[in-house]
Amino acid sequence: MVISSEGTEHSAEKQLNWLGMTLAEMEQVISDLGEAKYRAGQLSDWIYRKNEHDFAKMSNLSAFLRSRLNEISRVDLPGVVELYQGINDPVTKALVCFQDEELAECVLMRYPYGNSVCVSTQVGCRMACRFCASGSDGFLRDLSAGEIVGQVLLLRSLLSGEGNSRISHLVFMGMGEPLDNIEQVIRVIQIVNAPWGLGIGYRHITVSTCGLIEGIERLTELNLPLNLAISLHASDDDLRRELMPVAHKYKITDLIATAVRYSRVTGRRVTYEYGMIAGINDKTSQAEQLARLLKGSLSHVNLIPFNNWQSETAQSAQQRSSPEVVAGFAESLRKWGIEVTVRREMGADISAACGQLRRSRRRGT
Ligand code: SAH
Numbered sequence: 541m542v543i544s545s546e547g548t549e550h551s552a553e554k555q556l557n558w559l560g561m562t563l564a565e566m567e568q569v570i571s572d573l574g575e576a577k578y579r580a581g582q583l584s585d586w587i588y589r590k591n592e593h594d595f596a597k598m599s600n601l602s603a604f605l606r607s608r609l610n611e612i613s614r615v616d617l618p619g620v621v622e623l624y625q626g627i628n629d630p631v632t633k634a635l636v637c638f639q640d641e642e643l644a645e646c647v648l649m650r651y652p653y654g655n656s657v658c659v660s661t662q663v664g665c666r667m668a669c670r671f672c673a674s675g676s677d678g679f680l681r682d683l684s685a686g687e688i689v690g691q692v693l694l695l696r697s698l699l700s701g702e703g704n705s706r707i708s709h710l711v712f713m714g715m716g717e718p719l720d721n722i723e724q725v726i727r728v729i730q731i732v733n734a735p736w737g738l739g740i741g742y743r744h745i746t747v748s749t750c751g752l753i754e755g756i757e758r759l760t761e762l763n764l765p766l767n768l769a770i771s772l773h774a775s776d777d778d779l780r781r782e783l784m785p786v787a788h789k790y791k792i793t794d795l796i797a798t799a800v801r802y803s804r805v806t807g808r809r810v811t812y813e814y815g816m817i818a819g820i821n822d823k824t825s826q827a828e829q830l831a832r833l834l835k836g837s838l839s840h841v842n843l844i845p846f847n848n849w850q851s852e853t854a855q856s857a858q859q860r861s862s863p864e865v866v867a868g869f870a871e872s873l874r875k876w877g878i879e880v881t882v883r884r885e886m887g888a889d890i891s892a893a894c895g896q897l898r899r900s901r902r903r904g905t
Contacts, residue, residue, distance in 0.1 A: 559587070632698055644687075646695055658711045683724065743808075752790075765807065769813055803838045812834065812841045843881070
């Protein structure tokens with residue numbers, strides 16, 4: 541039997557990995573084994589809801605089925621390479637490792653409103669934004685749905701014993717560009733949202749993109765009430781091209797028009813992420829230009845204090861804007877009636893900006 545929902549290669553025995561499968565796919569496998577379909581529901585309950593990945597402990601399955609599952613299949617959680625805990629910060633960042641030893645990072649944030657996780661969707665990134673550590677070493681590979689869901693389950697296991705061990709929010713803001721791996725990301729969204737999965741509401745799931753228009757259109761067609769975040773970082777095409785090579789392909793006005801359509805169809809407000817870089821994109825005239833672009837749309841601007849990073853071989857050339865400049869920029873946007881927040885910084889002391897941990901690890905710094 542060869543079942544690989546993600547097209548990854550496995551050893552001849554135990555080639556079946558349950559992680560990343562939908563309930564319907566699990567039912568198919570279970571019926572192929574000659575077992576009653578409802579057993580798949582029990583299995584998904586253990587794997588996705590109870591975080592139990594040892595078949596021997598799945599007490600409501602028959603001893604025969606448990607040993608059969610153990611022979612032919614596995615649940616591939618990523619391995620933990622290192623955990624980073626911020627001081628006085630309710631953030632835990634994990635550097636994790638997959639079967640092929642590639643590394644990715646993911647973050648658990650304990651907020652007053654619930655636990656939120658941030659996951660990676662690729663190892664490296666094709667987008668090569670100038671200020672971002674993830675793309676600074678290029679692209680290695682996509683992560684499979686199982687590898688992405690695995691990050692969520694792993695982070696949830698860190699909550700065992702804490703008052704609230706439920707994950708209620710998920711953001712695709714780790715390493716990689718989610719819309720460049722959109723089929724696996726959609727599969728993950730299905731799994732984490734489903735009642736047989738993790739039961740995370742669509743409204744609590746955020747897809748963050750550097751602005752791949754075709755991907756946003758695909759999400760618009762899906763018409764799910766997901767949060768869409770667009771990493772804009774500039775209010776004119778020339779500057780955006782300098783900061784983000786992807787802007788050579790898409791104009792800001794086309795990107796915003798696509799986001800407005802998303803918002804009309806789904807009824808969801810779009811968030812524009814804007815990293816404040818000193819002397820580059822933080823002038824009052826740039827705030828006004830941004831306001832003119834967004835005026836009248838159901839949107840919200842999130843100003844992000846830029847995170848400097850460095851390793852042995854590379855470092856970000858940019859400096860963050862001062863808090864006063866950020867506050868002034870926010871004020872200019874508000875004057876134009878644009879909703880704006882300044883992102884609370886979590887995890888800056890543990891390099892919690894995408895790609896920074898993996899980079900420092902690989903370079904041995
Ligand atoms: N590829 C997706 C999601 C991953 S990045 C995207 O571009 O949206 C998550 C966010 O962190 C993006 O808004 C990205 O532009 C931002 N980011 C990247 N490097 C940063 C840095 N050094 N400081 C602050 N924000 C950064």
